Amino acid sequence: MLSAVSSPSQTVPSSAASTSSQASSQPPPAQSIVDFSSATPAEAQQAMGTSANLGKIVLFEGTHFYLKDAVSYLPVSPEMGNAITSREVASAKMYGLFLPAPEELMVNQCGSMMGGEDNKIYIASKLVSYQDFADCLIRKELADDLEQQFEEFTNVHTEAFKRNADTAKGLTDELCVLREKHSNWWAGTGGAPNTELVQTYRPRAEQLDEVMQAQIHLLPESLQRQMQEHLAVSQLLGDWDPINAFYKNMGIVKAEDGNLQVMRVDFGSCLDVGFQGQSKETGFDTAVKQRPAVFPELKNVFKMENATFSEKLPRLAEQFDDLPYADHAQSIAGKAEWADSTRMKVAYRCSLILELRDCVQNPFETMLKENLIDTPELTAKNALIDTFYARMETLINEQCGASVNMMNWEKNQPELSTSIRADISSRLGIDMAPLST
Numbered sequence: 001m002l003s004a005v006s007s008p009s010q011t012v013p014s015s016a017a018s019t020s021s022q023a024s025s026q027p028p029p030a031q032s033i034v035d036f037s038s039a040t041p042a043e044a045q046q047a048m049g050t051s052a053n054l055g056k057i058v059l060f061e062g063t064h065f066y067l068k069d070a071v072s073y074l075p076v077s078p079e080m081g082n083a084i085t086s087r088e089v090a091s092a093k094m095y096g097l098f099l100p101a102p103e104e105l106m107v108n109q110c111g112s113m114m115g116g117e118d119n120k121i122y123i124a125s126k127l128v129s130y131q132d133f134a135d136c137l138i139r140k141e142l143a144d145d146l147e148q149q150f151e152e153f154t155n156v157h158t159e160a161f162k163r164n165a166d167t168a169k170g171l172t173d174e175l176c177v178l179r180e181k182h183s184n185w186w187a188g189t190g191g192a193p194n195t196e197l198v199q200t201y202r203p204r205a206e207q208l209d210e211v212m213q214a215q216i217h218l219l220p221e222s223l224q225r226q227m228q229e230h231l232a233v234s235q236l237l238g239d240w241d242p243i244n245a246f247y248k249n250m251g252i253v254k255a256e257d258g259n260l261q262v263m264r265v266d267f268g269s270c271l272d273v274g275f276q277g278q279s280k281e282t283g284f285d286t287a288v289k290q291r292p293a294v295f296p297e298l299k300n301v302f303k304m305e306n307a308t309f310s311e312k313l314p315r316l317a318e319q320f321d322d323l324p325y326a327d328h329a330q331s332i333a334g335k336a337e338w339a340d341s342t343r344m345k346v347a348y349r350c351s352l353i354l355e356l357r358d359c360v361q362n363p364f365e366t367m368l369k370e371n372l373i374d375t376p377e378l379t380a381k382n383a384l385i386d387t388f389y390a391r392m393e394t395l396i397n398e399q400c401g402a403s404v405n406m407m408n409w410e411k412n413q414p415e416l417s418t419s420i421r422a423d424i425s426s427r428l429g430i431d432m433a434p435l436s437t
Helices: 078-095 141-149 155-181 195-218 221-236 284-289 326-331 336-358 363-371 381-399 402-412 414-428
Strands: 033-035 056-060 063-068 104-108 122-126 129-132 250-254 260-264
Touching (some): 078 363, 141 155, 141 260, 195 221, 195 326, 221 336, 221 381, 336 381, 336 402, 336 414, 363 381, 363 414, 381 402
Parallel strands (some): 033 104
Antiparallel strands (some): 056 063, 063 122, 104 122, 129 250, 250 260
């Protein structure tokens, strides 16, 4: 895992989790916003950051961050913009309790560097050696790194990966040129698609999809399993965009120990936020209509009844009609026989988080309340927390055989469950006891 939170720890006894997130009489925590006025522009380091969002590389207190305006392209009020930004940061922190995610901060007092107001909230993500799948799967050099780390990735895999990378790079470049030549490629002309462009673009996009999926299937099994786990956690958080049509928002990171693993970035459509600054409650049509006509037609249909952030859950890692880009999620979902194990690992972490509901000082809720900003256009933070609790309970009770199965899983997986408890303990600054005590 990439980050840890250090704070005074307390031991959490195992107990039934049933109380409301609003039951605590503790005063609400202050918003966690860092003054970034001392940050300075810095040179981009090789293979760091993501190409999915435009931003700036900065140096702050000896650490490199990727600084971005999460709502620069959205026609929203400053209050709505800050609320949307807060949800992206809160979602990254929630995600980090399950799987590797960027260390993100809400920051201000850096408007002059970003071309905006100083009191506006931006996102600063600690830079790591990360590349989106869009970038790393078209790099032949990745094959050499994979062969060095994974015994199962043989010279045969390396040669096939490099051939595919050349093909994918060529197709990626061709599609980029086509988009640059047609400034209105996304919307078409007068709302109608450019027929000639569709006929030229779509076959190349379909071929690129085939090659990228072949690359994914060449990856070592452990990385493919991690991709499935990332999809499952993304669905738990209600993320509409775990991987998009350009194969961005998920990719490969070189961890602190030098090993390659899968990581997610960009959590802008988690919880109650949809696309283009709209809530999920009102933004279904926008999510459907924003897909360009030049893209290949979807085989998996995005369903309105599964689009909102509620206690209802899709079957994680198997059912993808809660995602606007379901075909791409399906293509990286891994084998169906892995899904039960994936759900159990995610649900075990959920069980540990749910144990905290009875704590007078709940570090999970404190973390969220410090990083969520309310606005009338979006769901109140306490309601969001309660909905997430309900989603975790749905996963445990409806997809994983209820709490008794969680305790049995814990007993049957002593090393893994101990490792998971230690990870959550380090992130929340609290000593997690086993469920079975």
